[in-house]
Amino acid sequence: MSTTLTIYGVPQSRAARCLWMARELGLEHASDPVHFQKTRESSALAAVNPNQRIPALLDGTFSLFESLAINLYLAKKYGAGTAFESPTLEHEALVTQWSFWAMTEVEKPLLGLLMAAFGRGDGQEAAHTAALARPLKVLNDHLAGRAWLVGTAFSTADLNVAAVLAWAYPAKLDLSAWPRVAEWLGRCTARPAFKG
Ligand SMILES: N[C@@H](CCC(=O)N[C@@H](CS)C(=O)NCC(=O)O)C(=O)O
Structure with a gap:
């Protein structure tokens, strides 16, 4: 196009x-x-x-x-005609929900850990890790019995949340306490378009 x-x-x-x-x-x-x-x-x-x-x-x-x-x-x-098109208002609302959620619940503490991994931490790493436990449990629970965040296909919700959460890798955040998050993030970041 x-x-x-x-x-x-x-x-x-x-x-x-x-x-x-x-x-x-x-x-x-x-x-x-x-x-x-x-x-x-x-x-x-x-x-x-x-x-x-x-x-x-x-x-x-x-x-x-x-x-x-x-x-x-x-x-x-x-995205018309692709999995990135929301088929319903409710689907679109959930995509928006998860996108806002990633920015408001996850990004700031994860950025704190990312900066620390690059030697520019603020000394609050324990607090950042603790702050992430709540949203990561929410995400882990949500992923029980489902492959993707909204609907049955990879959507903008997955992309937006994974794009934020992918900082977990360079931040060296251990996700083993949230295995479904770890697996889902692995699926998202295995996509060729992510690697590109
Ligand atoms: N919430 C904004 C944050 C944008 C942001 O802070 N970008 C950083 C780079 S990742 C930046 O431009 N930093 C340079 C600066 O703040 O002057 C977004 O997600 O687009």
Whole structure:
């Protein structure tokens, strides 16, 4: 499919989430690989995202920021006829629920562990690990008897949550207490579009 999409941000950043979605949908897109240490130096990025953070998306004249919001938009606009199209309002609501959940319940403490793994911890690693126990139990319980978060196929809910939770690997978070989460995350990250 020919598109006018530009995704801003190096793959070694939250832009990876949107690059993953773009690959899942087979979207042609340009990349402006703004580095996360140089976001303030890019006037092109500032024009698209006044927060001067990556990722950001430009689709024609439409601009959007927030990694998971970008993925919800890409799925809705370009995912018709694929597993990324929500068949019902309720399915779509659950996709939104899990996406917000990943950002509000998981991302911050996991980022704390990720920074620690790269030698830039805040000394609160025990608290971050403890904070993750509650959402990881919720996810582990939810995955009992189901392969995917919403419906019967890999969806934007899986992609958005896994894209956040994949930090568990470089953060060296031991997921063995939540085996269904570990297996599900393995299934998500085994997808060719993730590896790409
Ligand atoms: N909630 C935002 C967070 C964006 C964000 O903080 N991105 C980082 C890179 S992963 C960044 O741009 N850092 C540079 C800066 O904050 O100036 C999203 O998910 O898109």
